[in-house]
Amino acid sequence: MQAGGSQIEMMEPLARAYEHSVPEHPIDGGLFGPGSMVWRVHRDRSFPLAAIRSLMVQALHPLAMAGVAQHSTWQRDPFGRLAATAGYVLTVTYGDTVAAERAAARVRAVHTHVRGTDPVTGLAYRAEDPELLLWVHAGMVDSIAEIVQRYGRSLDAAGADRYVAEMARFAEILGVPASRLPTSVAALRDYLEAVELRQLTPAASEAIAVVLDPPGLDAPTRELWHDLGQVAVGTLPGWARSMYGFDAPPAESMEREPVRQLIGALDFAFESLPGVLEARERIALRTRA
């Protein structure tokens, strides 16, 4: 059909990830269980925003960024790469224990091959390094907690802390020792700000430029995406925003209502893709049972 038809295709890998990650006949409740805060938070519709913010925070560690830049095909297929990550998060969350552990084992196996030297700092890195894994984990968990608290379904401070604590398990299965994992929002932020090696490398600039302005969008979709990116920038911690050199967006564009409308419009399109609504219903029914 017209351009309108092609835009939605970019979300299709994401929809398939959703569909396949939420099993119809799970053997058990998985690593967290239907009553967990993780289940509640990870079905939130503000997730695309949390994803953009996560990537922006995670990219500011030169070694984490180098690993992605040197070993991933994301630049050729940014939406496919995003879908793969989302599929992993969703499988570990909603899949049964076997599926979650299998997914984690696959990621660990891939990580064994991801090693090299960062051209900017000259430091060697390996993806199995618990410190790098912790950074990536913290960037994600902090972003999800922040975004869902601001723009998602009601999540109070205690709920956010519980979420962070529950998510420790998420990092443990990839090889981060439990003792290193923050169990509250405050501890998570303290950790992020204490990491010495934080800087904007050319690889990160390049990556984030693509995240904020993905290729191949038509003009109106691009504007919608830019709006979303601007909100993500507005939610970054101060240190991260200054590293990128972004100004704080105007306060009115950060208000809950218009941002929720923006998220809702995107989610309307996303939910219309085959499998998404059904997957969400499976989650809802299990949470209520």
Add this chain to the structure above:
Amino acid sequence: MRQSRLGRGASLARLALRIGGRYAARSPRLIFASVERRGELRQELALRTAEDVVEELGSMKGALMKLGQMASYIDEDMPQTFRSAMRRLQHNAPPMTPELARSVVEAELGAPPERIFARWDPLPFAAASIGQVHKAITTEGRAVAVKVQYPGIARTIVSDVQNVALLRRVTSAAFPGLDTRSLIEELGERLREEVDYALEAENQTLFADYYEDHPVIHVPRVVGELSTPRVLTSELVAGSRFDEVLGWSQHERNLAAETINRFVSRSLYRLHAFNGDPHPGNYLFHGQGRVTFLDFGLTKHFSDEDLAPLIDAVRFLVVENDPERFRASLEHAGFLRAGAPVSTEAVVDRFGVFYSTVLRDEPVTLTPAYASAIVRRFFDARSPLAPYSDVPRAYVVLQRINLGLYALLGSLNATANWRRISEEFWPFLNGPPSTPIGEAEAAWEQSRQGRELSLDRSA
């Protein structure tokens, strides 16, 4: 930017062709439409809190569904995704839990439903415009249908349609070929009306008052003291649904069709109002031509100035056979650009199709094929008139009703002398009753006028 008139006309034709089939299949309706069976309401996914409601229908979702519904009338080329989005979301719009519905009644009427009503069914029996319908019995023993609006939905929808900048972006992404400004305006108006049950109650009361004691047309009474902007209580009516009527004898189907046709003509010409949604779910049938009309959420009122050119058109084409003046009345109404370089013969050929059931004084059978042929002809993009014709905004609702109505009457395969029936209502003729139902109507009208006179005198 703007899709050519030609292209749009072609889309309309294709769309209109499918309306008949769509109605016949009783395909899933949008959440804003009326009737869904109780068993299909998914209680296990029921909305438990106002926050659930906003998640399901707020944050642009309800507004976008409505927008898509409206756009489907004018843009057949709407991306498949958007189409399926509407279909799927409608299917899955869950009801409120009994507790949540109860809390709305309590907030609106001042006490929980068990105290307001003698009996209250905690489970809804139908989905409704952004809400659901419960059966209840009042303390006076009247059986009523209580339409309960989702809590918080009015506020969020009104705020959503005010975010015009976002709606523009979304619509230009979804409908690249369409000028969406008027669509967004119309959306805002429609939704603001739809969330206001008080307005609907007012319209329903207007119709109920007018049709009081009518021999075949029934409009349920609103129970004013049990109604608010979020709760609409009206008389509960039992009857057969449209798909059941399709199995009735042809004689019964003819009578049902005649009554629907009379309701439309009478409402337009006498009441200057139109109940805008000719969906099969909005009728209940009682046999012998008796029909109950439900759902006044989309009511359009016409001024004399709106109506005059329509009346002129029918008069000059059908009765006085004066093509030039017929053409002038279409130009006056804005259906045809004045001075368009086309022959009046072509104008008659194209616009005359809408009058083809009333051109001759003889029985005509409306079949689905006939109905779609009318529509196809009207929207024929290859017509030399296509670049010069339009549907002015005042008549958009009318147009929509007309298309739906033809499809509806077509699926009843109804035969009648539509010309004679119409003449009864054309203000320049005020023809005599032409059928038994017409006779009964005339008698009703006389007693009605008598009542009004005696009221005038007592006042």
